[in-house]
Amino acid sequence: MKIKDIGEQGLLKKLQSFCPHDIIGDDAAVLSLDAQKQLVVTTDVLVDGVHFSDITTPPHSVGWRAIAANLSDLAAMGASPLAVTVGLALHGELSVNWVEQMYQGMTSLLAGYDTPIVGGDICRSRLTTISITALGQVNPNHVIKRSTAQPGEVIVVTGVHGMSRGGLELLLNPSLGTHLTQQQRNKLISAHQYPQPCLDLLTHLWEMMETTVITGMDSSDGLGDAVLQICALSGVGAQIDLSSLPSISMISQWFGAEQALNWVLYGGEDFELVLCLAEEKAKRLVEIVGEEAKIIGKIVEEKSVILMDGEKQEYLNFGETFQHF
């Protein structure tokens, strides 16, 4: 059944089970923050054909990824999730099942963090567009900023990069990567369709922040973009060691060195954290996170971001990063 056949009220009734609060017109959700905590808020807009498509993302994955992006933003601020709202502009030809599957994807990820959908809006449109706003709360001492990186600190990434982009390319061009095993293909595709936000790390980061400054953001727009943004806002530069980038050798092996570098630095949507902190603490953090976390470089005074490949040096610039425009 298509949503144009069921009408707004019919659709809202179907979705009621996913949303305990006001999306069907009940009394609005009223939320409480923990004592002493502050509120953070983040919004993401996803457009059919730009951020998702039938070819790359089944509806369950569309919902999962939309939530993952927002929870990742909260994690990047040091905040734990409180609630989300879902604003939907839906094409009338979409099936009701598509919408239900998408909600299922959203609530599957949210359930792990005990986070409800507390409201939203649904209207019909010629182009399906999903807008998620996530609310989080944070102890004022645990806010992770982008603007506080200092020369002498090292840069840690919490996990692999480039896999999501690799998965996207396989989905768009199934003839690519036919030399990969099914397991390798699945790993890449799963990185694209079901990314995990780094919320589980927060307790460790909060503990470290009692005695040290941590600067950071997530790598949703690419690892290169994250380092560039942190450096620009902190008034510093960085040196990144190419060989230390997690997953670079694996992706190189699979797709060649140039492709690998492009995806790892500019692929985006890996939803890992890029953090700057004192080396000693960074080493402990890498131990805690496990083998996929790595120290990839250091913060320096000179305001350029340089990629070091043995003797070779390359300057990273904003223009090169992945852009939807």
Add this chain to the structure above:
Amino acid sequence: MKIKDIGEQGLLKKLQSFCPHDIIGDDAAVLSLDAQKQLVVTTDVLVDGVHFSDITTPPHSVGWRAIAANLSDLAAMGASPLAVTVGLALHGELSVNWVEQMYQGMTSLLAGYDTPIVGGDICRSRLTTISITALGQVNPNHVIKRSTAQPGEVIVVTGVHGMSRGGLELLLNPSLGTHLTQQQRNKLISAHQYPQPCLDLLTHLWEMMETTVITGMDSSDGLGDAVLQICALSGVGAQIDLSSLPSISMISQWFGAEQALNWVLYGGEDFELVLCLAEEKAKRLVEIVGEEAKIIGKIVEEKSVILMDGEKQEYLNFGETFQHF
């Protein structure tokens, strides 16, 4: 200049002055609630060609109306505004000026309530879609619910209804209402393009709520819809007195009785409040608000919503209300 020519970063820089916080990638906004207050949140999605268009709404009005709808939702919960986020999917052919004008419209209305835009997201799309999430705060004793109306209470509307819809019709069909004076036409068009949310009333409502229960919601989806929703959620019915409806006689005079009734009850987007409370308090409220507020009927035990026109009675049903689907 079109936004496709200026790129994402260029556009974000242009919009920086409207948003003091993270929309351009600065550190995220961290907000504090007043002591003892709870958080409420509301989301609205607006689609080009459905909720606004070049024919009916200049960009300044698009922004104003998007904010008005959300502030009205907050007012309807008894909450004062804290911050908003703006999620934009923008057509590449839109001019940068259009986007700036829209932000100007948003901030013009927000400035009156000292409410900042604290974040958002911008991406390009084949169809311009605007998603606003408004955050508000409310004393737990001052939350206005939809589900607490009691037989014996009367129903108050805080202002005129049907004018916004009348204005919309004039904009869509300029040949309509040629018998109206320019002043009358302007009044209708302004009701559509620049509605005022009822936030200024809140201090009076909070004071009354210290000693009485107030139930209510806003009339954004129509006065009829508001009464039906309150009754359905409260498990009661209502009798509405046709002759008491504000603006019904004026619109009747201008467009005929049938059109007037349809617009006043089902037109929507008037952004007034529909409140149920004890008669004595209601009379005081009407005095406070002034001549455009009226007692329009009463809450009864029998679970129908009946429109009384002298001797004649008509049942109101959800199916008749204005629907975007």
